[in-house]
Amino acid sequence: MPSFDEFISESRIFKDRDVLSPHYIPDTLHFRDHQIRELMSSLAPALMGKKPRNTFIYGKTGTGKTCSVKQVSRKFDEKAEGKARIVYINCRIHNKPYRVMLKVAKAVMEGFDKQGYGLPHIYERLLEWAGTGKQVLIILDEIDMVKNLDELLYMITRANDELEAGGFSVIGISNKLLFKEDLDPRSKSSLYEREMVFPPYTANQLQKILHQRAELGFQPGSFTSGAINLAGAIAAQESGDARYALKILSRAAEMAEEADKGKFTDAEVKAARELVELDIVREAIDKLPENHQVVLYAVARLSLSGSRYARLDDGDDGYLFSGEIYEEYTSLCKKLRKPPKTARSYRSYLNDLEMLGLLTCVESGKGIRGHTKLIKLGHPPRELMKIVSKHLEE
Ligand SMILES: Nc1ncnc2c1ncn2[C@@H]1O[C@H](COP(=O)(O)OP(=O)(O)O)[C@@H](O)[C@H]1O
Ligand SMILES: [Mg+2]
Known part of the structure; x- marks a missing residue:
């Protein structure tokens, strides 16, 4: 008969599992200073009541687009004081013009939670709301997932034409370089008023990012520095993707834990790499x-x-x-x-x-x-x- 102690005992490896999750955003994002400043400068006009230019952000998966934008939007909220609003939308979930606009309406107008209104109604209400002089910034993360994106972008342009005060701007994010080729020329020129690129991370950069997470997420002494560096080097060689690097690290830690070791080293990282590869292959095959x-x-x-x-x-x-x-x-x-x-x-x-x-x-x-x-x-x-x-x- 096993003892419950075995199942409630604290982990010898993990201090805080959440820190290793891909949704965790560290307070300091290394190596994205330039992008974060550029984005802040591009959004700042909204804090002075002016409409910012629309911005398109491109970068491969795991280059820190989502976490950088979320961090900037948090800072923006702290400053906005009701003059402007920034709304983050994950377009994997909100993938149609109606859903996007409903999400915006719910985010900016208190009490607007009635499903069942049609798009024209939502549009009119948003227009009234912004018309009092408010700027609305809409972040469309994974914008390539939106069906009828042309319709959505056209609606936003039209809203700006109708408004005398206030306005709507779009920050589109994608990891598909060629997606703009499918847009209608009008949408393309409206979305690409400003473009920003997030380059892949180098081995050194990934190693620093991983060290930062390891200090926060693992018990002291539960990993070797070499193991962290190896995980960073592998991920840099593959793609420069921080999410992939973090996956290897978490898997290595889990393997050590399952084997009841108090520490993980290069060996676990190498084995974890194989597992993560197979996870990725499995996802591809499933589809x-x-x-x-x-x-x-x-x-x-x-x-x-x-x-x-x-x-x-x-x-x-x-x-x-x-x-x-x-x-x-x-x-x-x-x-x-x-x-x-x-x-x-x-x-x-x-x-x-x-x-x-x-x-x-x-x-x-x-x-x-x-x-x-x-x-x-x-x-x-x-x-x-x-x-x-x-x-x-x-
Ligand atoms: N500069 C960075 N510093 C710390 N963690 C980062 C950095 N860039 C990315 N990450 C981490 O990598 C993972 C993927 O980042 P994310 O912003 O989702 O990438 P993208 O949106 O470009 O695919 C997240 O867990 C994030 O916290
Ligand atoms: Mg993302």
Whole structure:
């Protein structure tokens, strides 16, 4: 019989788990001074009753966009004294013009919580409210997730045209560089009055960010400095993504805890990296359409058994022929009682899988069975098969 002590005892590793969560915002954000100042200077006119220019913020995932903007908006609130309001909106959740405007209305007008009003009503009420001379700043985080974004941006522009006092501005944030290409030219020029970039973090920067979190989140003596630096170096090499770096760190800490160790070191960080990689792969696979999953499964199966064809060059580099994978795919489809797609569709699935980093493809040189594609799996085959088969069994 186990003792409850085992389950209520304080962790030897974690001091405060919340600090390691991706939602935690430290008081000091290192290496974002420049961006934070620029954003503050761009929003400051609102504190003097003038409409700021719309701003678009671009940066890859985990470059500190959300936490910097949230910190600036907190500071803004402290100064605004009712003259202006800043509203943070996560567009993953509020992904339509109606939802965005409802969220804005609820945030700025006390007591405005009636669902069921139509968009025109919400618009009129917001116009009245801002018309008394108030500036409303709308932060649209992950703005690329908004459906009918053109409609939303147009509505905001129109509101500004109608208003004599007060106004609405937009701070759009995205990690998709090319999303603006899909916007209508009018939206594009309105959103991009000002542009800011958040670059990926370097190894040194990530190491400092991780050290800051480790001091706050872990028990003293529960980690080596080398382990933190390794996690930072790995994340910098992959992408410069602070969220990824923090994931590795948390996973390493959890592993030490599960193994009942009082400390984590390089070994845990290395193992944690594999786990985090697999988490990411799992997320990607979960979202794949079924035929893509079957193709991936076919590649994994053949990777285990090895290519059936000997090659003229060094044969054992893990590359498979496109043709043999297609054969494997069609035979898997038969087993699953699904009609296989054409070879042409199959080739487009390969491209998609390559884009997601699940495979690598190279063109074979001349002479090896004509001119063909060679394909290699990006991750350990057994793990991938386990993940994919969960879907195919359903
Ligand atoms: N400069 C920084 N200092 C400390 N923590 C940071 C910094 N930049 C990012 N982080 C942390 O990394 C994680 C991801 O940051 P986030 O702002 O969500 O990135 P983005 O919105 O660009 O994807 C969060 O947990 C955040 O606290
Ligand atoms: Mg973000």
